[in-house]
Each structure stands twice: as structure tokens, then as C-alpha cells.
Amino acid sequence: MIEFQSVTKRYPDGTVAVDALDLAIDDGKITVLVGPSGCGKTTSLRMVNRMVEPSEGAVLIDGEDVRAQSSSGLRRGIGYVIQNAGLFPHRTVLDNVATVPVLNGANKTEARTRAAELLEVVGLDPAFAKRYPAQLSGGQQQRVGVARALAADPPVLLMDEPFSAVDPVVRDELQAELLRLQAELGKTIVFVTHDIDEAIKLGDKVAVLRVGGRLAQYDTPSALLAGPVDDFVASFVGRDRGYRALTFLPATGVPVDPVASIALGTPAATARDRLTDGWAVVVDEQNRPLGWVSDTILSTVEAEIQAGHLASGGSLHVVDAEHAGNAGSLRNALDAALSSPSGVGIAVDASGAVVGGVKADAVVAALAQARSAGEVPT
Amino acid sequence: MSWVWANIDRLFETSLTHLWLALVPVVVGTLVSLPLGWAAARSKAAKAVLVPVSSLLYTIPSIALFVIMPVVLGTKILDPFNVQAALTVYTIALLVRSIADALAAVPESVTTAATAMGYRPLGRFFAVELPLAIPVLVAGVRVASVSNMSLVAVGQLIGVGGLGFFLLDGAQTSPPNYAEIIAGILAIVLLALVVDGLLALLGRLLTPWSRVGSGAGGKA
Numbered sequence: 001m002i003e004f005q006s007v008t009k010r011y012p013d014g015t016v017a018v019d020a021l022d023l024a025i026d027d028g029k030i031t032v033l034v035g036p037s038g039c040g041k042t043t044s045l046r047m048v049n050r051m052v053e054p055s056e057g058a059v060l061i062d063g064e065d066v067r068a069q070s071s072s073g074l075r076r077g078i079g080y081v082i083q084n085a086g087l088f089p090h091r092t093v094l095d096n097v098a099t100v101p102v103l104n105g106a107n108k109t110e111a112r113t114r115a116a117e118l119l120e121v122v123g124l125d126p127a128f129a130k131r132y133p134a135q136l137s138g139g140q141q142q143r144v145g146v147a148r149a150l151a152a153d154p155p156v157l158l159m160d161e162p163f164s165a166v167d168p169v170v171r172d173e174l175q176a177e178l179l180r181l182q183a184e185l186g187k188t189i190v191f192v193t194h195d196i197d198e199a200i201k202l203g204d205k206v207a208v209l210r211v212g213g214r215l216a217q218y219d220t221p222s223a224l225l226a227g228p229v230d231d232f233v234a235s236f237v238g239r240d241r242g243y244r245a246l247t248f249l250p251a252t253g254v255p256v257d258p259v260a261s262i263a264l265g266t267p268a269a270t271a272r273d274r275l276t277d278g279w280a281v282v283v284d285e286q287n288r289p290l291g292w293v294s295d296t297i298l299s300t301v302e303a304e305i306q307a308g309h310l311a312s313g314g315s316l317h318v319v320d321a322e323h324a325g326n327a328g329s330l331r332n333a334l335d336a337a338l339s340s341p342s343g344v345g346i347a348v349d350a351s352g353a354v355v356g357g358v359k360a361d362a363v364v365a366a367l368a369q370a371r372s373a374g375e376v377p378t
Numbered sequence: 379m380s381w382v383w384a385n386i387d388r389l390f391e392t393s394l395t396h397l398w399l400a401l402v403p404v405v406v407g408t409l410v411s412l413p414l415g416w417a418a419a420r421s422k423a424a425k426a427v428l429v430p431v432s433s434l435l436y437t438i439p440s441i442a443l444f445v446i447m448p449v450v451l452g453t454k455i456l457d458p459f460n461v462q463a464a465l466t467v468y469t470i471a472l473l474v475r476s477i478a479d480a481l482a483a484v485p486e487s488v489t490t491a492a493t494a495m496g497y498r499p500l501g502r503f504f505a506v507e508l509p510l511a512i513p514v515l516v517a518g519v520r521v522a523s524v525s526n527m528s529l530v531a532v533g534q535l536i537g538v539g540g541l542g543f544f545l546l547d548g549a550q551t552s553p554p555n556y557a558e559i560i561a562g563i564l565a566i567v568l569l570a571l572v573v574d575g576l577l578a579l580l581g582r583l584l585t586p587w588s589r590v591g592s593g594a595g596g597k598a
Contacts, residue, residue: 086491090509090587099495132587139510148495158494274454 018213032203040213079149141172180203222248259357266296279342314339381557396540407469416478480514516581
């Protein structure tokens with residue numbers, strides 16, 4: 001366990017970056033430090049591996065003050081991932097990953113073999129091993145950064161805004177990947193971000209810090225959304241926190257109704273008879289959704305339905321639970337319904353095949369039911 | 379040409395001396411510049427002293443520096459060491475600034491990552507910062523080498539000049555031996571080109587990473 005014991009960081013000019021922080025970080029969980037800039041989240045993180053020394057108080061790992069050992073020794077036992085990855089431009093991907101084991105005196109060949117395995121663990125093609133960081137995209141570099149941090153198999157991983165410099169699509173991928181990795185590895189991860197959505201998505205627990213380095217609230221994401229302790233936390237977790245809280249409620253109570261589906265290539269005349277409430281999902285051979293057709297659309301189609309005729313679909317509601325992020329939650333179901341042109345959210349299984357449709361009022365009804373059953377945290 | 383063939387052995391021998399006089403200062407100067415450049419990159423105070431002083435040193439005319447050296451070092455006036463010491467000063471003057479700039483240009487995310495991985499300051503310097511400074515370092519060493527190659531000839535005025543001997547000797551015979559003078563000049567130019575080319579090649583071999591195309595390969 002990592003413990004902050006009334007830790008204060010005061011700089012010579014009098015600025016207080018962290019103010020009497022008390023925080024106990026659970027083993028094997030992701031703890032997110034989140035807050036606006038100037039809240040001391042990065043400073044707090046860096047006190048764990050002594051990149052910053054506290055002015056008062058102490059940081060303990062498993063009961064031992066981090067200052068009990070040399071800073072370089074301490075750091076070799078703690079993984080560290082930063083924004084923009086901070087890869088060494090002059091070393092190949094493989095040698096970047098092998099950095100800490102080699103520093104620890106590991107045999108170079110063995111360290112490289114292990115590094116190659118790690119590339120696969122973080123979802124990188126082994127063909128990247130011999131490349132230099134400049135030949136990789138931002139997202140790929142960040143994966144290498146994670147592999148490098150994991151190379152010496154440290155129990156603790158510190159991540160300082162690791163995904164904030166990549167585009168939103170890649171960020172989603174990397175976040176999902178981190179959750180997948182964490183489910184496998186069970187590291188103690190301390191994650192710093194300024195993005196409350198990221199905090200809520202990734203954190204088992206979230207510590208909200210306010211400017212001046214004081215802890216505002218330390219709770220599970222669902223408790224944070226349901227019961228912010230004060231106006232600062234309420235405004236920080238955002239206006240649509242009621243909607244986002246749906247992320248933590250499973251959609252198991254939402255009925256998945258049959259939905260009209262039509263194979264691509266079906267003649268328009270045949271399709272017209274199969275619409276439900278004027279709409280039908282068009283699917284491929286694997287029964288995966290491609291888009292919607294309506295009465296209005298079909299009236300313009302002369303022969304068979306082609307890809308160009310379709311109204312694009314909304315987000316998909318993944319009913320199979322083995323998914324990271326929003327999958328299978330009320331939020332996922334509601335968003336699918338709200339974003340669909342027909343008003344019916346498409347539900348798919350893990351393989352992406354259509355299993356039915358969900359409606360927004362059914363989601364709201366399921367929420368009301370969960371609330372009366374006391375399943376909604378307050 | 380006949381002068382060249384008649385004196386080919388002397389030309390060759392003198393070329394070696396010339397190289398020795400020019401390149402030992404490059405090696406020594408580089409070794410001295412590294413810690414100085416490192417200090418200048420790390421501390422503002424050190425930079426405020428080292429960079430202006432080294433620039434100032436470079437403005438001293440070579441002949442003056444050759445003449446002052448025996449006084450400063452207590453060497454004999456004709457000691458080749460005077461020339462080498464003076465050229466070492468020039469090399470340092472050239473390199474300190476560029477090494478300091480090259481080290482300061484290493485991205486902060488890279489040095490932070492290195493520290494967080496558990497490098498101690500010295501280890502980080504040799505494993506991360508110095509390799510990344512090599513392109514700039516090699517560029518500086520190439521300038522210093524070529525510059526020293528021509529300055530050695532000036533040393534002939536205090537009797538230690540390598541190929542500079544043929545320039546002065548050719549000029550002092552009556553009538554002037556132009557073949558000798560031209561041969562001396564060409565030999566200096568040739569040596570400078572060869573050394574410069576070899577250093578450029580060395581720089582390429584040491585920095586395969588600096589020539590890879592940037593950009594993504596495939597999907598993130």
C-alpha cells in the first residue's frame with residue numbers, strides 16, 4: 001500500500017503545491033489523482049518515486065518510508081509512464097523497453113527477449129521491435145512507454161497524464177487497453193489526469209484535488225458522481241454527472257426487444273414489408289449492423305438495398321459483459337437509443353452481431369427500478 | 379609536378395606530423411569540452427561564465443596565442459606543444475557552446491523519463507544525453523578539425539607548422555618555388571577534406587536513429 005502521511009510540498013518562493021495530504025492507495029487497484037492545473041497532482045505523484053521530495057510528512061510504500069533507500073534504487077522498482085511517452089530517441093523500441101532490466105544488471109539478450117514479450121502484452125506488433133521511436137505514431141509510442149514501465153515487473157506503476165497528448169480515438173483505445181492489462185496484471189497504479197471523464201473511466205478510486213494541493217474528496221467514481229461533497233467537486237465532476245453516473249449501473253434490467261433486420265442486398269419491395277414502426281436495421285453476412293433504412297429511404301430505392309442507401313447508425317449497446325469502459329451499462333444502452341436515427345438502440349453481442357433493440361424509456365424505467373431497489377448510490 | 383614526385387616522402391611524412399599537430403588538440407579539446415559543456419547546460423551561472431569566455435578565446439589571433447603559450451606554459455619557444463595547446467584552446471572555445479546547447483536541447487520528457495527509470499546523473503549523461511548530443515557534437519568537431527588543419531600552418535611562423543613548412547620555405551627561396559607552395563596548400567586541403575569526410579562518416583555510423591523517417595507505421 002502507498003500512503004501519504006500529512007505530506008506538504010512547499011517551494012522556496014512560498015508556493016504550496018501539496019498541502020497536508022493524507023491518502024491511502026489500495027494495492028492492485030487504479031487510483032486516479034484528478035484536479036485542475038495547480039492542484040499538485042503531478043507533484044504528489046512524483047513524491048512516490050522521489051522525483052520530488054516532500055517538505056513535511058512522509059510517503060510510505062508497504063509501511064516503509066520511500067526515503068529509506070536510494071532514489072535510483074527506488075525508481076528502478078517503480079514503473080513510470082509520462083505524457084508523450086518520453087522514449088529514448090536513440091534507442092530501438094526493444095532497447096527502450098529493456099532499459100530498466102539492463103540498468104538492474106540483467107543480461108542484455110534476456111532483457112531483449114523479455115522486452116519482445118512485453119510488446120505483445122501491450123498490443124504492439126513485434127515488427128516494431130527494431131524501429132526507432134520517431135517511426136511510431138503517438139499512440140504506439142505510448143504503448144512502448146507502458147511496456148517500458150512494466151519491463152522490470154514493478155508492483156507499482158505511476159502514470160502522469162499518459163494519454164493526454166493523443167487524439168480521442170487513440171486515447172479510448174489506450175484506456176481500454178490499460179483496463180485490459182490491469183485486469184491481467186493487478187498492479188498498484190497511481191494515475192494522474194486533469195480529465196474527470198478519464199478518471200471516472202479508469203479509476204477504482206478517484207482523489208479529487210483542489211488548487212493549492214488539498215484533497216477535496218476521495219471516493220469510488222460512482223460515489224463521486226452521486227454525492228459530491230461540495231460545490232467544487234460538483235462543478236468539477238461536471239454538469240452531466242447524472243447521465244455519466246449511469247456508467248456504473250448494469251443494463252441487465254433493460255429489455256432487449258426483437259428488432260427488424262434486413263440483409264444488405266434485399267430488394268426494396270421485400271424490405272418494405274418487414275419494417276417495424278417504419279424502420280429496420282441492415283446487417284451484413286455476420287449479422288453485424290451496417291445502418292438503418294426507413295420507409296422514406298426505401299421509397300427512393302428502385303432495386304436492391306446498397307450500402308449507399310443507409311442512414312448511419314448510432315452507438316452500439318454491447319450486452320455482453322466482457323467489455324471495458326461503458327459496455328453493458330445503462331449509459332451505453334441509453335446512448336445507443338438516443339443516438340439511433342430510429343430511436344431504437346441496437347444491442348450487439350461480443351462478436352458485434354445484432355441481438356435486438358433497446359428503447360430510451362426502457363432505460364429510464366430500469367433506472368427507476370434500480371433506484372427503488374436501492375442500487376443507485378446516493 | 380616534378381617537385382612533388384621528388385619530395386613525395388617528405389610530403390607524406392610532414393602530412394603525418396601535420397595531422398598529429400592538428401588532431402591531438404581536437405581529441406583533448408573534445409574531452410575537456412564535454413564536462414564544461416555539461417556544466418554550462420546544467421547551471422545558469424556556469425553558462426554565464428563559460429560561454430562568453432570561450433567565445434572571447436576564439437577571437438584571439440592564432441599567432442598571438444602561439445607566442446603567448448611559452449609564457450603561460452613555461453615551455454620552450456620551439457616546442458610543438460605550444461601549437462597543440464593553442465589549438466586545444468580553440469577547439470574548446472568552439473565546442474563548449476555547441477555541447478551546452480546540444481545537451482540543453484534534449485527534450486525534458488526524455489531526461490525526466492531517464493531519471494524516473496532510475497538513472498543516476500552520470501549514467502544518464504552517458505546513456506541518454508551524450509548520445510543525443512552526438513549530431514551537434516560531431517558537427518562541432520568537424521569545424522574544429524578543419525579549422526585546426528589550417529591553423530597548424532600558421533604555427534610555421536614559430537617554427538612548428540607541419541605542412542606549413544612548404545608554404546614558408548617555397549616563399550623564401552628566390553625565385554619563389556610555386557610548385558612547393560601549391561603542393562603544401564593542396565596537401566593541407568586534401569587532409570582537411572579526408573578528415574572531415576571520415577568524421578562525417580563516423581557521425582552517421584553513431585547515429586542511425588537520426589536518419590529514420592518520422593511518422594506512423596500502421597495503426598496505433
